Amino acid sequence: xxxxxxxxxxxxxASVPAFAACDVTIEGNDSxxxxxxxxxxxxxxxxxxxxxKHTGKLPKAAMGHNVVISKKxxxxxxxxxxxxxxxxxxxxxxxxxxxxxxxxxxGGGESTSVTFDVSKLAAGEDYAFFCSFPxxxxxMTGKIELGS
Numbered sequence: 516x517x518x519x520x521x522x523x524x525x526x527x528x529a530s531v532p533a534f535a536a537c538d539v540t541i542e543g544n545d546s547x548x549x550x551x552x553x554x555x556x557x558x559x560x561x562x563x564x565x566x567x568k569h570t571g572k573l574p575k576a577a578m579g580h581n582v583v584i585s586k587k588x589x590x591x592x593x594x595x596x597x598x599x600x601x602x603x604x605x606x607x608x609x610x611x612x613x614x615x616x617x618x619x620x621x622g623g624g625e626s627t628s629v630t631f632d633v634s635k636l637a638a639g640e641d642y643a644f645f646c647s648f649p650x651x652x653x654x655m656t657g658k659i660e661l662g663s
Contacts, residue, residue, distance in 0.1 A: 538564035543580035543646065543655065545571030545623065552657040554644060556633055564630040565644070567618050575622030580646045581605055582618045582629065584659055587641035589613040590652065597647035606647040620648060636661040 535557035542550040556563045567582050569575075579602065585593045593613050597606040605620045616631035636642060638661050646655035 535559045537562060538566060540566040540568060541582060541644075542568045542570045544569070545573050545578050547578075547646075547651055547654050549646070549655050549657060554657065554659040555662040556636060556659065557662050558633070558638070560633050562630050563633050564628055565616070565618065566626065566628040567621060568626045569621045569623050572623040575620050575625070576602060577622075579620040579622050579648050580651070580655065581607070581620045581627075581648065582644050583607060583647045584615040584617065584631070584642060584644050585613050587643045587658075590643040590645055590656065594645065594647045594652035598649045606649070615642070617647070633661070638663075 537557065537560035539551075539554050554565070565582050565584075567580065569580050571578060583593060583597065593608070593611060596608040596611060600606055600608045602620060605617060607614055607617045615635045616629045618627045618629045621627045636659075640661075642659045644657050644659045645652045
């Protein structure tokens with residue numbers, strides 16, 4: 516990056532092209548809230564990483580959080596099937612093809628992440644990210660989209 520900045524200064528160019536951020540950090544808390552409701556994935560990214568940080572204090576068995584990505588139209592069914600899968604399976608049904616990616620469930624003070632292939636997202640499609648811990652998905656949800 517330094518070399519690019521130096522080269523730009525020598526040539527007198529006004530700006531340096533921006534690099535795509537191919538990751539995001541989301542925080543979840545003991546009040547069943549994510550700190551964001553929207554994620555835009557830059558289409559130039561080959562892979563995208565979602566980092567989840569649980570800022571609360573409660574253990575994962577009581578107030579665990581994960582991040583699950585699916586089409587918005589599949590969100591409710593994925594969450595319902597995930598509840599049946601249980602904590603040992605991170606509240607995600609094994610082999611669920613509707614799930615684009617998901618993190619492990621973490622408790623207060625813990626962090627986790629998931630990296631997925633951006634080609635799994637299509638421009639113009641409605642996607643959701645949500646916590647599939649029982650009772651959380653309808654509150655802890657947001658939009659994820661492929662940016663231009």
